[in-house]
Amino acid sequence: MIENPLKTYNKAKKVFKKLRCYFKISWGNWYPILWISPKFFQIESRDVQWKDKYDTPRYEGCPYFWIHIGKLNIIWYWELPELYNDYDNDEYWEQLLWYLYYYNTISYGRLKEPNIEKAKESYPWQNSDGTPAWSDKYLLKI
Numbered sequence: 001m002i003e004n005p006l007k008t009y010n011k012a013k014k015v016f017k018k019l020r021c022y023f024k025i026s027w028g029n030w031y032p033i034l035w036i037s038p039k040f041f042q043i044e045s046r047d048v049q050w051k052d053k054y055d056t057p058r059y060e061g062c063p064y065f066w067i068h069i070g071k072l073n074i075i076w077y078w079e080l081p082e083l084y085n086d087y088d089n090d091e092y093w094e095q096l097l098w099y100l101y102y103y104n105t106i107s108y109g110r111l112k113e114p115n116i117e118k119a120k121e122s123y124p125w126q127n128s129d130g131t132p133a134w135s136d137k138y139l140l141k142i
Helices: 007-012 088-106 116-122
Strands: 020-027 041-046 049-053 056-061 064-069 072-079
Touching (some): 007 088, 049 088, 056 088, 088 116
Antiparallel strands (some): 020 072, 041 064, 049 056, 064 072
């Protein structure tokens, strides 16, 4: 399946930090190829992969563009350039998805333009100490 891997990100790029494109070459049968198709040549791209759980987004996988030729895999994928901890991609994408799709329909009805302040106020998750889990470190300095 071919789709714009940055379709979701492009909707929020004026508010959220820019992603960096990484490049990887590998040899062998790589992760989804055995499940999808054993074809000799294949091109695939995906937007951010996520699911809905408890009326909030859950990050599943980063956007990527992938070329598979025999056992050669050429992959371009987009992640944050600086990862502070193992959960940064999860937090980044879950906040971006909340901003684009969730708070707008759940908390405030359908607004024409997403509002980052309202998204922050309505973000439902909290840290273990009870403070809001929203982090401004993923936002552009405006």
